[in-house]
Amino acid sequence: MQPMGIIAWLVVGGIAGWLASMVIPSGLGLIGDIVVGVIGGFIGGFLFHAIGEVGMTGLSIWNIFVAFVGAVVLLYVIRFFNGRRNIHA
Secondary structure: OOHHHHHHHHHHHHHHHHHHHHHOOOOOHHHHHHHHHHHHHHHHHHHHHHOOOOOOOOOOHHHHHHHHHHHHHHHHHHHHHHOOOOOOO
């Protein structure tokens, strides 16, 4: 992957992860939101490809949307497996 490609993935991932954390609060911070967004890009690309739509193609609004959908799915999965732990004794 070329350096500009890496920067594009980080930008798309950062925006998508931040938007997803606005919908489902993650508490992961900036780096965590970027990671969730980048992984969400892979998940969203797979999901959209599975239904016959275009997945991730470059730096565009569509890619941010695809990564956002994948990031929301990822945050739901994380929340499902972590659950809400009772911190009060």
